[in-house]
Amino acid sequence: MNEAVRDARAGGTVSDPPGAVAEDGLEVAESLRPTDAAALADQVGDAAAAGRALLVHGAGTRFETGNPALRADVRLDTRGLSGIDELDADEGVVRAWAGTPLAELREKAVASGHELPFDPPGEGTLGGTLASAAAGLRFANVRDAVLGLDVVLGSGEATRSGGRVVKNVTGYDLAKLHVGAFGSLGVITAAWIRLRPAPEAVRVFEGPAPDARASLAAARLATARAAAIHDGRLIVELAGDAPSVEADRERLPVREETAAERVDALRDVQGGRAVLRVRVTGVASGLPAAAACLEGAGGVTLSLPAQGLLYAAFDDSDPKALGAALEAAGRAAGLAGGELRIERAPLAVRRAHDVFGDPGPLRGIHRALKQRFDPAGILNPGRFAGRL
Amino acid sequence: MSQLHAALRAIVGPEACLTRAEELYVYEADGLTVHSARPSAVVLPADTDQVARVVRACRAHGVPFVPRGAGTGLSGGAVAADDGVIIECSRMDRVLQISGDDRLAVVQPGVVNADLSKAVAHTGLFYAPDPSSQLACTLGGNVAENSGGPHTLKYGTTTNHVLALEMVLPDGEVVRLGSRSGHAPGFDLVGAVVGGEGTLGIVTEITVRLVPVPESVETLLGIFPDVVSACRAVGAITKSGLVPAALEIVDRRTIEAVEASVYAAGLPTDAGAVLIVELDGPEAGVARQVERVREFALSHGARVEVARDEAERQRFWRARKGAFGAMGRLAPDLYVHDAVVPRAKLPEILERVCEIGDRYRLRLCNVFHAGDGNLHPNICFDRRDADELARVVAAGEEILRTCVEAGGVISGEHGIGTEKREYMPLLFGEADLDAMARLRESFDPERVCNPGKVFPSTRFCVESNPKARGYDRVPL
Ligand SMILES: Cc1cc2nc3c(=O)[nH]c(=O)nc-3n(C[C@H](O)[C@H](O)[C@H](O)COP(=O)(O)OP(=O)(O)OC[C@H]3O[C@@H](n4cnc5c(N)ncnc54)[C@H](O)[C@@H]3O)c2cc1C
Numbered sequence: 001m002n003e004a005v006r007d008a009r010a011g012g013t014v015s016d017p018p019g020a021v022a023e024d025g026l027e028v029a030e031s032l033r034p035t036d037a038a039a040l041a042d043q044v045g046d047a048a049a050a051g052r053a054l055l056v057h058g059a060g061t062r063f064e065t066g067n068p069a070l071r072a073d074v075r076l077d078t079r080g081l082s083g084i085d086e087l088d089a090d091e092g093v094v095r096a097w098a099g100t101p102l103a104e105l106r107e108k109a110v111a112s113g114h115e116l117p118f119d120p121p122g123e124g125t126l127g128g129t130l131a132s133a134a135a136g137l138r139f140a141n142v143r144d145a146v147l148g149l150d151v152v153l154g155s156g157e158a159t160r161s162g163g164r165v166v167k168n169v170t171g172y173d174l175a176k177l178h179v180g181a182f183g184s185l186g187v188i189t190a191a192w193i194r195l196r197p198a199p200e201a202v203r204v205f206e207g208p209a210p211d212a213r214a215s216l217a218a219a220r221l222a223t224a225r226a227a228a229i230h231d232g233r234l235i236v237e238l239a240g241d242a243p244s245v246e247a248d249r250e251r252l253p254v255r256e257e258t259a260a261e262r263v264d265a266l267r268d269v270q271g272g273r274a275v276l277r278v279r280v281t282g283v284a285s286g287l288p289a290a291a292a293c294l295e296g297a298g299g300v301t302l303s304l305p306a307q308g309l310l311y312a313a314f315d316d317s318d319p320k321a322l323g324a325a326l327e328a329a330g331r332a333a334g335l336a337g338g339e340l341r342i343e344r345a346p347l348a349v350r351r352a353h354d355v356f357g358d359p360g361p362l363r364g365i366h367r368a369l370k371q372r373f374d375p376a377g378i379l380n381p382g383r384f385a386g387r388l
Numbered sequence: 389m390s391q392l393h394a395a396l397r398a399i400v401g402p403e404a405c406l407t408r409a410e411e412l413y414v415y416e417a418d419g420l421t422v423h424s425a426r427p428s429a430v431v432l433p434a435d436t437d438q439v440a441r442v443v444r445a446c447r448a449h450g451v452p453f454v455p456r457g458a459g460t461g462l463s464g465g466a467v468a469a470d471d472g473v474i475i476e477c478s479r480m481d482r483v484l485q486i487s488g489d490d491r492l493a494v495v496q497p498g499v500v501n502a503d504l505s506k507a508v509a510h511t512g513l514f515y516a517p518d519p520s521s522q523l524a525c526t527l528g529g530n531v532a533e534n535s536g537g538p539h540t541l542k543y544g545t546t547t548n549h550v551l552a553l554e555m556v557l558p559d560g561e562v563v564r565l566g567s568r569s570g571h572a573p574g575f576d577l578v579g580a581v582v583g584g585e586g587t588l589g590i591v592t593e594i595t596v597r598l599v600p601v602p603e604s605v606e607t608l609l610g611i612f613p614d615v616v617s618a619c620r621a622v623g624a625i626t627k628s629g630l631v632p633a634a635l636e637i638v639d640r641r642t643i644e645a646v647e648a649s650v651y652a653a654g655l656p657t658d659a660g661a662v663l664i665v666e667l668d669g670p671e672a673g674v675a676r677q678v679e680r681v682r683e684f685a686l687s688h689g690a691r692v693e694v695a696r697d698e699a700e701r702q703r704f705w706r707a708r709k710g711a712f713g714a715m716g717r718l719a720p721d722l723y724v725h726d727a728v729v730p731r732a733k734l735p736e737i738l739e740r741v742c743e744i745g746d747r748y749r750l751r752l753c754n755v756f757h758a759g760d761g762n763l764h765p766n767i768c769f770d771r772r773d774a775d776e777l778a779r780v781v782a783a784g785e786e787i788l789r790t791c792v793e794a795g796g797v798i799s800g801e802h803g804i805g806t807e808k809r810e811y812m813p814l815l816f817g818e819a820d821l822d823a824m825a826r827l828r829e830s831f832d833p834e835r836v837c838n839p840g841k842v843f844p845s846t847r848f849c850v851e852s853n854p855k856a857r858g859y860d861r862v863p864l
């Protein structure tokens with residue numbers, strides 16, 4: 001039943017993570033692509049018994065984010081677990097396998113009169129999006145859309161939490177623990193997701209960004225689904241019922257109507273292939289100063305004021321320039337009243353800094369969770385916060 | 389024990405440490421009166437430091453402890469393990485910070501839910517989760533139960549509104565989880581602790597998200613010939629893509645009880661069910677939504693009224709909010725059940741729930757969050773009548789099984805507590821419960837914080853759902 005697939009390393013496509021792994025200076029000999037959850041659980045269980053480290057990935061679009069792996073023996077590819085299991089259009093919920101491409105999910109969601117509550121950069125898988133809690137321009141809180149999760153723990157047990165209903169406090173909310181854990185506690189195999197009703201009207205407007213207060217007010221309009229400041233421009237996507245969108249349009253400080261693709265294109269900044277890319281989170285009132293700080297250090301920024309998210313890309317690979325950029329990023333996080341995450345950086349930087357930020361006094365709980373969910377320490381060892 | 393009591397008195401002061409039987413009596417149960425246990429002491433700490441020292445004193449004496457808010461919980465969550473210490477957070481009731489610009493507030497756990505929205509009203513913002521008990525229940529209890537309310541349909545439950553927490557871990561260490569930005573590094577510990585039912589530690593400070601008061605609010609009352617058509621109307625409304633702020637159904641049995649009580653809202657007692665729909669948002673959009681909802685209700689056989697003013701709006705809601713009070717007057721005890729099913733199953737499940745109530749000769753009625761598929765069958769009874777109590781418990785179990793068979797779950801907002809712990813295997817297999825235990829033990833390896841909750845007492849010997857085992861389990 002286990003379908004071991006030799007790594008094809010086909011033509012350096014984006015779906016191929018070896019680049020990142022090679023950068024980590026590790027050779028991965030074997031690649032596994034199980035085609036059902038039972039096989040995946042067996043493989044994880046076998047690896048735990050043998051102490052073989054697994055690098056878990058979907059399409060690999062977020063693989064660049066993470067500390068360097070400490071060990072890597074086998075690549076575990078979830079894309080063999082693919083497809084939609086059930087889509088309940090009346091209820092607006094869908095259950096799909098972790099390896100399902102987001103593009104496929106999006107298409108089915110739209111066909112059922114809904115929209116997918118995720119829009120991260122890149123064409124990843126459902127599992128990868130959940131594991132990395134990958135924010136997009138429109139939807140920053142991936143966790144809020146997850147109703148139920150199937151996860152194979154590091155010890156090989158197949159587990160389930162939550163369910164298909166939209167309101168549920170039956171037992172602990174374990175899904176929260178796995179969403180954003182970058183596969184360090186378990187391998188997500190399937191999920192129940194709550195879809196959003198498709199908006200009746202979607203319109204995008206842009207123009208020169210007004211002052212911070214006016215930009216924030218625009219980003220907080222009731223129908224503003226995405227609002228970004230980039231390159232001196234404010235881009236706002238309004239979505240909702242037509243009369244509300246029309247009313248909000250009147251309140252917008254920017255007037256040039258543009259295509260919805262304008263918003264999608266911004267994701268290239270959010271997830272671009274710069275030498276160094278950082279994410280700074282913060283409170284609304286702190287973001288403008290943080291953005292100025294990053295720009296002062298030569299960063300190209302993308303600010304999502306309503307979401308409290310700020311991205312910056314730096315293209316100078318000179319170590320001194322990198323150091324200065326990182327130093328500015330640290331200061332920016334302080335100004336924003338939030339945290340810094342290094343989303344993409346050369347190996348040396350990722351060796352020197354915990355890219356997620358150190359869990360500090362919470363290190364004990366982090367370690368306890370890791371030990372209990374992945375006792376053999378075989379899931380993405382070293383890659384997550386605290387180098388767990 | 390007297391040594392521990394002396395230590396506790398020294399920490400919180402004698403007036404904030406209750407140990408006499410008559411003082412402890414009111415702490416024997418929470419809102420669920422059928423489960424009770426006598427604590428050894430109740431302490432009311434004034435600040436985080438006192439909480440931490442109380443926890444360490446309990447640890448030193450090997451005594452379990454349980455956090456408590458207002459005691460309105462409905463699953464036995466705030467009841468002490470025998471001879472345990474209750475740590476009541478009601479004195480920690482200050483709103484510490486309000487930031488209109490950043491749309492957040494920092495509060496102590498003893499702040500009463502409704503008081504928070506009052507305290508932030510001047511900013512044009514409010515705290516969205518609104519349990520029907522909001523005039524009494526505390527934010528600490530809300531966090532522990534991941535509480536919802538009538539408006540969670542649009543706004544989400546507590547978990548969607550908590551940004552950061554300060555808590556005392558079960559070993560007495562004080563830690564901060566989460567971030568004001570909502571994106572903390574590392575595991576989403578806030579997400580794990582919200583809904584943790586007070587078993588992972590004692591929350592001593594909560595940073596919540598605030599949301600803007602909507603520009604316009606409209607409330608409609610649909611009077612339906614029967615509950616099935618009311619449920620169908622709900623299905624039609626949600627399927628159409630409309631997201632009302634609330635979609636609540638009150639069934640005929642409840643209407644009769646409400647109208648016969650001081651909460652009378654002037655509802656026709658021959659109605660089969662009433663549906664309360666609240667729509668909010670930008671004025672331009674709401675006006676049209678009202679028309680769409682009206683049409684859905686009319687086409688499902690309803691008469692529709694739209695509240696003309698605030699007084700009328702309050703009258704509509706009285707039908708919903710007075711239900712517990714009205715039912716409570718019919719008998720000494722009220723059992724408020726809580727389960728969730730996919731919305732499309734509501735008509736069929738309601739019929740079966742009523743049939744179960746009748747078969748067990750119980751006074752059962754339904755008021756529920758229809759938009760979420762969240763049922764609340766209410767049963768009035770007298771717990772001193774052992775036979776009736778046994779029938780209440782048996783009917784409750786049958787209702788839960790019925791909901792699980794329909795693809796539902798056994799709690800939508802009240803939690804598992806002691807009430808439903810033995811039913812957990814209806815939904816979860818051994819590995820699933822074991823995964824929850826791993827989380828529990830990462831925070832509290834010795835299980836001293838609120839023991840005896842959530843997990844089945846005799847693990848895995850309750851007959852479990854055959855569907856809930858192995859890899860070939862059908863999707864929940
Ligand atoms: C009439 C009525 C209507 C209700 N309506 C709703 C409703 O619409 N929606 C809903 O969700 N619930 C509802 N409830 C249930 C109840 O009000 C909620 O669960 C509420 O959140 C409990 O708050 P509390 O302060 O009373 O907590 P308690 O009952 O005192 O405690 C509840 C749980 O929280 C834990 N806890 C308390 N404080 C802390 C703390 N500081 N740190 C860690 N854990 C803590 C306790 O250990 C316990 O497990 C209703 C109850 C009643 C009686």
